[in-house]
Amino acid sequence: MSAITEAIDLSLYAKPETAGTLGMDVAVEGISCGACIARIEGAVKSLPGVTEARVNYTNRRLHVAWSESLTEPSRIFQALQDNGYRGHPFVALRAEQEEAAEARHLTRCLAVAGFAAMNIMLLSVSVWSGNVTDITAETRDFFHWASALIALPAAAYAGRPFFSSAWTALRARTLNMNVPISLGVILALSMSVVETANHAEHAYYDSAIMLLFFLLVGRTLDHAMRRRTRAVAGNLAALRAETAHRFKGDELINVPAAALKAGDRVLVRPGERVPADGEVIGGNSEIDDSLITGETARRKVAAGAIVYAGSLNYSGALTMRVTAAGGSSLLDDIERLLEKAASAKSRTRRLADRASAIYAPVVHTTAALTFVGWYLYGAPLHDAIITAIAVLIITCPCALALAIPAVQVVASGALFKRGIILNSGDAIERLAEADTVIFDKTGTLTLPEPRVVNAADIDPALAQRAARLALSSRHPLAMALAREATSRAPFDGAVEEPGQGVRALIDGVEARLGSASFCGAPLHRDGDSGISHIYFSYAGQHATFAIAQRLRSDAIETVQALRNLGLDLRILSGDRVDAVRPVAEMLSVAQWHGGLNPAEKIAAIEVLKAQGRRVLMVGDGLNDAPSLAAAHVSLSPISAADVTQAQADAVFLGERLAPVFDAVDIARRARRLMMQNLWLAALYNLIAVPVAIAGLVTPLIAALAMSGSSVLVTLNALRAASRAHDPEKWSPIFGQDYAQRKKTPLAESDPS
């Protein structure tokens, strides 16, 4: 049975709720339609003691609460499994909780701004039409005061996200887009109050509030998109969370790997990943370090050897003692390099910040010059001030502030659909700037797990028998073979002989799968450029399966497509030169290096950076983490080590390499649209500002111009999602593709 349904210590996840009940969040795999909601809730609620079960369909999570004394919480996971779903205990990351709180705050601000904008517009339209017909001065004043009554509290509430950000920027003596926004809103409102008190014809309450409303719409959408990707990332982290078998005295209990402490003794069975860094204290085995160093040849370990979290245990059970994180020389090295790379990374300035750095001073100078100009020309002080403020209002960067976020929202939505999850907001801009792509080999160009490479040489019927027999084994080579099985049903009565292989009776004849001696087959030499062999015998027939790292299915096409985009491609691998050469030749990448350690990878990137290149690094190993941080922008597959994923600007899902191409392609398109939008916004100002300087702007013109430009920019941004070629239909997380790549053996996953 899979790790999660063994008795697992869930106390880390269960949190006390109301008196006497415990609650827990569960990320659920396999929710695909509305009927799943009722099925899951029904199954879990029918357990004795469960007081609440509610599925959140948007982020594919289940919240359960149960009476403390009644239910064994692991039965909840069993109930899910029985219904064809897999549950993983889930703890929300702090970042996700903070973002949820901020999203709620933004939504409340948006609601207030929307309410105020509608009501003020109602009053303003009456004033505008009254001004050209027969409104009395008293009625107009009444409408203006009513507008002020709505606008002032609403702006004070809904403007907070902008005011606080502008204040932070000013205190740091910089300018961001929120400074001109805040200034425009505050000046527009205070001028309107003064004008209202003077019984003037025009007031700008509607402009100020509409501006806030439009900007809040953009920000709320941006936030919603980011939260959605964050929720998916959180679920994936829960799916990946490993459990460890910890010794408690002589007994074994299953605990989440995150709960391990230094000094704990842990058992690592063959086919499992090492849950934490530590030292081997018993047992002999071979360890696959490819997720750590990129090296595909296996390492023999015995008592005294150091093992790292994420390594795959091949042949024998190991007992290890957990050491404190960073207690080993390799990890210390990587940590040190990471720190250096992160601090040395020249902080690239975002497009929006660069635009506002030019924009804000120009606008403020123009307003000041307008005032001085009119005053010197002989206009009364009051009129000169009003005209200058009108310039500030009309140039208030509504379109400019939407120009980039709107494209970002649409582009990150398009990336999300293609299985790319962004970690940082400005990654799109940096992706678009990349001119050189550096690939890691193991797990990036190749699939993260080894596969059968000589399937064509073997009789298909025999191969299928072997693959079905392999379903009964936990050995990594057998698991690789099991991926070829078309039938997911293992043979009855299959017996695994530890260290030997697995045997079963098929139609009354014994079949054996395992080592050469176990199957009585001639021995092939293992380890030749990363190829391992597994042997099969059945009714006098023999077959030898060669298992090795295999390229991702679309690697050749993707690499060619990237080259067609004009990118310079390179391979930097930690694996041996002999193992890198065939891959480089197959992909016809001329510039490649093997056997590099993390420091040498960084050095290679630094050389490229010194030549003025913008490097996109694609890697998955722990050894790649520092280079990902050092590169201009970075991508990593979802199978990457945790530390590495944390460094990457974006993570892509699935077995294909195409997301790398999609990411660059969509990012470039998005950047083109961002530039177009900036020019549209500039064009708007070019037309509107002279009108404002001339003192001809009325509130009606301001409202039309600002809304018009915002809508234009937003419509243009929508083009970021459309694309010439149709993406492969793809269910982002919980599709079959991901399920098949889970580290747990396939034989156990329920084909629901």
Added chain:
Amino acid sequence: MNVLIYLLPMALGLGLAGLFGFMWALKSGQYNDVEGAALRVLSDDDLPK
């Protein structure tokens, strides 16, 4: 136009009622799962069996 003196506050009051209604719905978690809400309405679990 004296009718505006009480019509305008009434209109505002109705708008505010809507706003507070939305705030209440937001606070009570009704917007936490917008996709799920759209699907739940289709389930027949409230029919008598």
